[in-house]
Amino acid sequence: MKSYIVNPDTKELSTHDYDGQVNSIYSLFSSILIDSARELNHHVVHTDGYATDNQETPFFIGEKLFLGRALICGVEGFEEKDVSITEDELLELINYEVNDFYKSCLAALAKDKININKNFELTHKDEKIPLNFEWVIYTFNMADKRTQEYFLNKLDETIQHKQSVSDYFQYMAKRALEAAG
Secondary structure (H helix, E strand, O other): EEEEEEEOOOEEEEEEOOOOOOHHHHHHHOOEEEEEEEOOOEEEEEEEOOOOOOOOOOEEEEEEOOOOEEEEEEOOOOOEEOOOOHHHHHHHEOOOOHHEEEHHHHHHHHHHOOOOOOOEEEEOOEEEEEEEEEHHHHHHOOOOOHHHHHHHHHHHHHHHOOHHHHHHHHHHHHHHHHHOO
16 A cells, blocks of 8 residues: 655655555564554554663654654555655655654653653542643643653753652653643
């Protein structure tokens, strides 16, 4: 089926004939553990499940962060099919510019071997809210410079004291939810 591969290292988008087989996934990612996101209408984006650990190159499709090479396939229900988005449309959505705040956060997550898409749940105002580590980075990226510096300094302290980066991100997610009201 017609698919695309995004290579953030070379900043290239190429057309790919994907057969949907596990060995094809392994050939592309050197692993069968993949993350799949449905950020594009009627499309699925597959990336390496170990991309954070391996410190793969980050990039965005829209506002969603991805790491390393990505395989983009069309999807209808649970069935993968040919992509329907054009190369030009996809190129408009891809952004290879990732700021230092994101890069610092990703480097810290790599040390603790945490996948940016790892889900966790917080309770806020008696409501259980599903979040992930990417959401925390995205949220604090929108903060002012001083808050970002605080976030990164405390993250560095967490690492230096050999405390859990995962616990720190969950703590900061809770603080962000409380600040939002």
